[in-house]
Amino acid sequence: MDERRKHPRTEIDEPGLVSAGGSVMHCVVRNISPEGAAIEVDNPAFVPARFRLVMHNGAEVHECSIAWIQKNRVGLTFIAVPQADRRGEGG
Numbered sequence: 001m002d003e004r005r006k007h008p009r010t011e012i013d014e015p016g017l018v019s020a021g022g023s024v025m026h027c028v029v030r031n032i033s034p035e036g037a038a039i040e041v042d043n044p045a046f047v048p049a050r051f052r053l054v055m056h057n058g059a060e061v062h063e064c065s066i067a068w069i070q071k072n073r074v075g076l077t078f079i080a081v082p083q084a085d086r087r088g089e090g091g
Contacts, residue, residue, distance in 0.1 A: 007033040020051035027074075029055065036067065036077045044069045050079070 009031035016039065018025040025046060027039040041047055047069075053062045053076065067075040 007035055009033045009036075009038070015056040017054040017056075018047055018051050019054055020048045027053075029053070030073065034078075036075065037062070037064070039074050039076065040072050041074060042072065044072060044074050047074055 010033065011031050012029055014029050016027050016029045018027050018039070018041065025041060027041045030038045030040055032038075037053065039053070047066065050063070050065045053064045055061070062076075063079040064076040065079055067077045069075070
C-alpha cells in the first residue's frame with residue numbers, strides 16, 4: 001500500500017468525542033497529523049459524514065469529514081475552517 005499522506009501520523013491512543021447536531025459519541029484517537037486522524041468507535045454507522053472531533057482535554061477541536069472506514073476504524077480529513085479575521089475588510 002502506497003503512503004499518500006503529506007504529513008506522517010503520530011500515534012497517540014487518546015480518548016476523544018465525535019460531536020455533531022447535539023449528539024456526542026466517545027471514540028479513541030489512534031493517530032493524528034496536521035491534515036487528519038484515525039479514530040476507533042463502537043459502531044462507525046453512527047458517525048456522521050461531517051462532525052467535530054474534540055480531543056480529551058478539550059483544547060483541540062477539529063472539523064472533520066470521513067475519508068474511509070475499515071471495521072471500527074474511521075479515517076478523518078480535517079476541514080479548514082476560515083478564521084474570523086477582520087483585517088482587510090473595508091468600511
